[in-house]
Amino acid sequence: MALLMDPGAGPLTEREKADLDAIAAIKESAAVEYKEKGNQFVKMGRKHYVDAVDCYTKAIAQMEPLQPGPCPDASVLFANRAHVNLLLGNHRRALDDANRAVQLSPSNVKAYYRAAKAAFALGLLPEAAFFCRRGLEQDPANEELKKLLAQVDAKQSEQDRHRAKVSQAVSAAKDLAAAIEKRGFTLGKAEYQELTGVKKPKLDEQGVLHWPVALLYPEVMSSDFIEDFPETDTFVPHLDAGSGTVLSKSEILKFLLEGTVDSKSLPESLLDEEDGENDAGKSSTITSSGEGSVKWINVKEGKTLQEVLQHKDFIIPAIPGFDFQFLH
Known part of the structure; x- marks a missing residue:
């Protein structure tokens, strides 16, 4: 009896269908059991978060291979694992899980929120805003998503202002350095x-x-x-x-920029420019x-x-x- 049919294989017999249905029911029951255990571990506190992740992972394994198309039950499992990964500070894993949850169920509002939160923690502001807005399309009154979107927009505006300030400072320093060089x-x-x-x-x-x-x-x-x-x-x-x-040309630019912007925010290309005959060290x-x-x-x-x-x-x-x- 072939329970996993190869492509092109003949139609299943009634006996084979019954066996496959029985296996599916067993796997579904196991997935539910692992999910409930995972939920209990989350409620028990941080010391048990790793155990919760392990349970959700085992529950997901019971549902694989997942077929293309919506699968709300699997979406919940990925969203739950994303939640625990957020609590553990595993933001990249949380983002991957939440994104997968959204793919499996585009109406999963919690998945959008967790994806947005993970992206925000990773500094991926455009992605965070995208997930917030997609979630609000599903639930326009969701206060958590509204609050998070406001934080994302504020951070994006702050970064834009900082980039403009750095760009202005670098441009002014380059003009000043050029004037100094022009005069010899x-x-x-x-x-x-x-x-x-x-x-x-x-x-x-x-x-x-x-x-x-x-x-x-x-x-x-x-x-x-x-x-x-x-x-x-x-x-x-x-x-x-x-x-x-x-001083070399790049050292002159560093001196002219000192005290205007944070040196860590300067583009590396600026500080690594070729200095021609005035190489540092001469x-x-x-x-x-x-x-x-x-x-x-x-x-x-x-x-x-x-x-x-x-x-x-x-x-x-x-x-x-x-x-x-x-x-x-």
């Missing part, structure tokens, strides 16, 4: 942050760079900090030019014969900040800093 400035690592904090140059609507500038007076042990020094302004002629390690210092690592640059009166910063030996230590020396 060499930007180095920060040296005056204990005095200036996290200050950055700014590019105005006319394309003029405005620098924060530190003015140091070693002989009298004092200093000044100018928060807005347009590059077109001039200042006194005798100053000590900066020196240090040259450095340059100003040296003079027999006089240490710094050499003096005499700037004629009337020089603008931009002209000074464009000096081939000047490495800007994040923001310009100058030591004024008094001539005797």
